[in-house]
Amino acid sequence: xxxxxxxxxxxxxxxxxxxxxxxxxxxxxxxxxxxxxxxxxxxxxxxxxxxxxxxxxxxxxxxxxxxxxxxxxxxxxxxxxxxxxxxxxxxxxxxxxxxxxxxxxxxxxxxxxxxxxxxxxxxxxxxxxxxxxxxxxxxxxxxxxxxxxxxxxxxxxxxxxxxxxxxxxxxxxxxxxxxxxxxxxxxxxxxxxxxxxxxxxxxxxxxxxxxxxxxxxxxxxxxxxxxxxxxxxxxxxxxxxxxxxxxxxxxx
Amino acid sequence: xxxxxxxxxxxxxxxxxxxxxxxxxxxxxxxxxxxxxxxxxxxxxxxxxxxxxxxxxxxxxxxxxxxxxxxxxxxxxxxxxxxxxxxxxxxxxxxxxxxxxxxxxxxxxxxxxxxxxxxxxxxx
Numbered sequence: 001x002x003x004x005x006x007x008x009x010x011x012x013x014x015x016x017x018x019x020x021x022x023x024x025x026x027x028x029x030x031x032x033x034x035x036x037x038x039x040x041x042x043x044x045x046x047x048x049x050x051x052x053x054x055x056x057x058x059x060x061x062x063x064x065x066x067x068x069x070x071x072x073x074x075x076x077x078x079x080x081x082x083x084x085x086x087x088x089x090x091x092x093x094x095x096x097x098x099x100x101x102x103x104x105x106x107x108x109x110x111x112x113x114x115x116x117x118x119x120x121x122x123x124x125x126x127x128x129x130x131x132x133x134x135x136x137x138x139x140x141x142x143x144x145x146x147x148x149x150x151x152x153x154x155x156x157x158x159x160x161x162x163x164x165x166x167x168x169x170x171x172x173x174x175x176x177x178x179x180x181x182x183x184x185x186x187x188x189x190x191x192x193x194x195x196x197x198x199x200x201x202x203x204x205x206x207x208x209x210x211x212x213x214x215x216x217x218x219x220x221x222x223x224x225x226x227x228x229x230x231x232x233x234x235x236x237x238x239x240x241x242x243x244x245x246x247x248x249x250x251x252x
Numbered sequence: 253x254x255x256x257x258x259x260x261x262x263x264x265x266x267x268x269x270x271x272x273x274x275x276x277x278x279x280x281x282x283x284x285x286x287x288x289x290x291x292x293x294x295x296x297x298x299x300x301x302x303x304x305x306x307x308x309x310x311x312x313x314x315x316x317x318x319x320x321x322x323x324x325x326x327x328x329x330x331x332x333x334x335x336x337x338x339x340x341x342x343x344x345x346x347x348x349x350x351x352x353x354x355x356x357x358x359x360x361x362x363x364x365x366x367x368x369x370x371x372x373x374x375x376x
Binding site: 016017020021023024042045046047048049050051052053054056057058063064065066067072075076078079080083084085086087088089090091092093094095096097100105106109110113114117118121122125126129140143144145166168169170171172173174175176177178179181185189190191195196199200202203204207208211212215219222223226227228229230231234235237238 | 261262264265268269272275276279284285286287288289291292293295296297299300308313316317319320322323324325326327328329330331332333334335336337338340341343344345346347348349350351352353354356357358359360361362364365367
């Protein structure tokens with residue numbers, strides 16, 4: 001058993017490649033056999049990943065899913081921000097400049113619209129749950145923007161730790177739901193071309209959610225959605241602790 | 253050489269991240285503003301330009317395509333390291349806020365896409 005652990009821990013990134021490879025193979029077999037290709041193999045793989053992350057989190061009490069299990073630590077590196085961003089940028093290879101220009105204005109509008117809409121929805125939910133403190137309402141609203149904007153805003157305007165934790169949880173729910181929900185609703189919201197993918201990325205904003213959701217819908221759309229989504233968190237961090245907080249304070 | 257393409261990809265990401273970080277400092281925001289998006293624009297410009305042909309064609313191009321193809325496996329690993337347990341522990345408020353934000357945003361996709369296509373239509 002000792003030998004196992006030594007080899008797995010020392011070669012954790014290589015172990016991650018093997019484990020993810022097997023997971024994807026199983027997912028594609030399942031997609032073929034059980035759904036006759038109706039559900040994309042990568043959608044099943046992502047769902048399996050999320051289920052595994054849930055049990056990993058429950059078993060270890062950590063905050064990085066299966067990566068908290070020592071033998072699977074390499075998944076933390078493979079699925080971490082650095083590798084994610086590297087691969088996202090690589091998907092832009094071969095994208096035509098003209099496609100980007102076509103959706104440019106709609107893409108920019110969608111980023112601001114997306115931040116505002118998610119914030120308002122989150123803030124209204126906070127009010128419905130009985131919050132009256134402007135800092136708390138703003139922080140929960142910002143959490144509905146993304147799980148990064150929530151704590152950044154909360155810390156800047158002095159919200160309580162409980163509220164900040166809540167805002168992170170709201171952002172996580174959003175991110176996971178976008179991963180699972182995108183392939184299911186894609187048909188109904190017209191998500192089948194570069195322009196709507198850019199609008200989609202700007203409206204959703206959660207980079208992880210958009211990255212996984214589009215990968216499970218149509219990998220060709222990934223670079224377009226990812227491009228606008230990566231501006232979203234920055235815009236959220238800009239507006240949350242400033243204009244949005246002032247507006248909420250003025251109302252309450 | 254495969255590594256030339258990988259190096260170009262790395263260069264784009266590093267440059268984009270530096271610019272995104274600088275915008276963050278300039279705006280006094282504790283976040284990288286669009287670093288990845290800016291890096292993607294650099295890669296699109298390079299792959300559409302004659303000058304960078306040596307770094308984007310043949311074997312060098314395969315170096316970039318490899319990482320592009322590794323995107324889905326990396327996303328699966330990313331899903332496996334999310335704090336799913338933490339999200340479910342946030343209770344009803346977190347779930348309602350998250351679900352409502354996603355539902356409204358989904359509904360807006362066709363509305364804003366229409367702005368995009370009508371703007372493009374006017375240009376034509």
